Amino acid sequence: MKEPGVFVSLEGIDGCGKSSLKEGLLAYLGQYQVISTREPGGTSISEKIRALLLDINNEAMLPRTEAMLYGAARCQLVDEIIRPALVDGKIVLADRYMDSTLAYQGYGRGLDLDFLQALNALCTGGVKPDLTLLLDISPEEGLRRRGKNIPDRLEKEGIDFQQKVRVGYLHMARQEPQRIKVLDAGRNLDEVLAAAINYIEPLLMLKQNVSRETMRSSL
Numbered sequence: 001m002k003e004p005g006v007f008v009s010l011e012g013i014d015g016c017g018k019s020s021l022k023e024g025l026l027a028y029l030g031q032y033q034v035i036s037t038r039e040p041g042g043t044s045i046s047e048k049i050r051a052l053l054l055d056i057n058n059e060a061m062l063p064r065t066e067a068m069l070y071g072a073a074r075c076q077l078v079d080e081i082i083r084p085a086l087v088d089g090k091i092v093l094a095d096r097y098m099d100s101t102l103a104y105q106g107y108g109r110g111l112d113l114d115f116l117q118a119l120n121a122l123c124t125g126g127v128k129p130d131l132t133l134l135l136d137i138s139p140e141e142g143l144r145r146r147g148k149n150i151p152d153r154l155e156k157e158g159i160d161f162q163q164k165v166r167v168g169y170l171h172m173a174r175q176e177p178q179r180i181k182v183l184d185a186g187r188n189l190d191e192v193l194a195a196a197i198n199y200i201e202p203l204l205m206l207k208q209n210v211s212r213e214t215m216r217s218s219l
């Protein structure tokens with residue numbers, strides 16, 4: 001049976017502006033019970049896996065190891081946080097989810113997409129977003145927006161890698177147009193936020209039973 005809550009995920013290459021959009025959406029959704037997550041991370045075990053994944057000293061990490069670690073972190077997050085929240089009728093706003101694995105480890109690293117689909121199915125137990133907002137931006141603009149922050153292990157891969165990830169995301173959006181909506185993230189935040197809300201609003205109407213209390217928890 002489909003859970004009563006609403007599940008929205010945010011996706012895009014590094015520097016696409018997910019964090020700013022998330023802030024805006026959390027303010028917009030203030031009257032609802034919202035659980036906000038980020039990947040990799042969001043539970044104590046997943047945060048430990050995150051540290052392994054993003055550590056620039058782990059140069060020897062194989063793409064398959066990487067994929068399974070992202071999967072393991074997600075598995076824990078779904079079971080501990082996401083599924084219970086959806087069962088409770090809450091809104092889950094996820095900063096990255098299963099599509100990141102297909103885009104980065106599949107299109108970016110070149111791992112077999114069927115293997116990654118199977119891994120995603122295993123790790124999510126079939127919990128899938130109702131809506132995925134793909135913030136599309138050029139890798140050059142993404143790099144510029146990231147500014148002078150010290151790059152993590154994935155960000156160190158450079159423009160060509162980000163370009164492959166972007167192409168992958170856009171391909172996935174064409175394959176699942178009902179769920180994955182592409183937003184031009186090169187615009188200013190207000191415009192991107194308005195476009196995002198346009199997609200979220202009908203979903204909230206559709207699922208009238210989402211809890212409307214003001215208590216909000218954020219991870």
Ligand code: TYD
Pocket residue numbers: 013014015018038039040054070071095096097098099100101102104105152154155
């Ligand atoms: P993070 O600092 O959270 O970056 P961002 O703000 O862009 O989300 O680092 C997460 C990195 O992990 C990011 O480069 C994307 C990558 N990633 C994968 O390669 N596969 C995955 O399944 C996930 C969830 C993230």
